[in-house]
Amino acid sequence: MNSADQRELKKHVGKEAVKHVKDGMVLGLGSGTTIKYMVDALSERIKNEGLDIIGVPTSNKTKRYAESLGITTKDVDKVDHIDLTIDGADQIDKNFQGIKGGGAAHLMEKIVAINSDRNMWIVDESKMVKKLNYPLPLEVIPYGSGQLYRRLNRMGLHPKFRQSGHGGKLTTDSGDYIIDLGLPEITTPVQLGEKLDSMTGIVEHGLFLNIVNTIIVEHADGPETIEAR
Numbered sequence: 441m442n443s444a445d446q447r448e449l450k451k452h453v454g455k456e457a458v459k460h461v462k463d464g465m466v467l468g469l470g471s472g473t474t475i476k477y478m479v480d481a482l483s484e485r486i487k488n489e490g491l492d493i494i495g496v497p498t499s500n501k502t503k504r505y506a507e508s509l510g511i512t513t514k515d516v517d518k519v520d521h522i523d524l525t526i527d528g529a530d531q532i533d534k535n536f537q538g539i540k541g542g543g544a545a546h547l548m549e550k551i552v553a554i555n556s557d558r559n560m561w562i563v564d565e566s567k568m569v570k571k572l573n574y575p576l577p578l579e580v581i582p583y584g585s586g587q588l589y590r591r592l593n594r595m596g597l598h599p600k601f602r603q604s605g606h607g608g609k610l611t612t613d614s615g616d617y618i619i620d621l622g623l624p625e626i627t628t629p630v631q632l633g634e635k636l637d638s639m640t641g642i643v644e645h646g647l648f649l650n651i652v653n654t655i656i657v658e659h660a661d662g663p664e665t666i667e668a669r
């Protein structure tokens with residue numbers, strides 16, 4: 441799929457997702473390019489229908505963008521519940537396990553996701569795969585990250601520090617680094633997730649396991665809604 445086609449699918453699925461938004465909702469707002477289109481469509485609905493929506497952003501970028509369109513936002517700690525979170529994903533396998541964090545936002549995204557009553561992912565069809573093989577992001581504490589990198593390397597996990605566009609290591613909204621694991625295929629995501637959870641210095645990995653409830657996949661001929669759980 442070329443990038444112009446993918447952009448169109450992302451735009452369509454963003455519009456499709458906001459049909460599920462109801463007046464009065466506290467809505468988790470994911471991060472990434474697909475979510476930017478969703479936020480555009482959401483602001484249109486808010487303006488046209490006068491909906492009362494509070495957005496809980498999962499990155500500084502999403503917060504700035506949503507507010508620039510007049511959407512009210514609140515920090516995750518300032519709401520007592522989140523009805524629904526709509527987010528993108530980098531890949532989803534046949535068991536609806538996902539990888540997120542291609543945009544370095546997976547730590548905040550996971551915090552918002554686990555505090556949400558329901559989670560919806562919106563993706564173009566290229567992201568649905570049999571087995572996960574997208575570089576797996578780890579958000580890591582800068583202190584000791586060189587040692588952690590060497591440990592991951594010795595474990596054969598093909599680590600690579602993510603670089604920023606301006607040279608040097610990329611830092612997340614929380615001031616951490618990202619190490620991507622270039623695994624050829626993730627055959628046992630649950631076991632890998634548990635292993636990574638147990639390693640000191642890793643704040644959060646990008647495996648989102650048993651989290652999503654609904655997936656909207658955009659195909660060239662229209663959207664497909666899958667109830668995952």
Ligand SMILES: O=C[C@H](O)[C@H](O)[C@H](O)COP(=O)(O)O
Nearest residue numbers: 472473474541542543544545
């Ligand atoms: O860190 C970024 C997020 O997990 C995104 O939701 C994910 O990378 C998908 O992004 P996009 O919609 O830009 O492909």
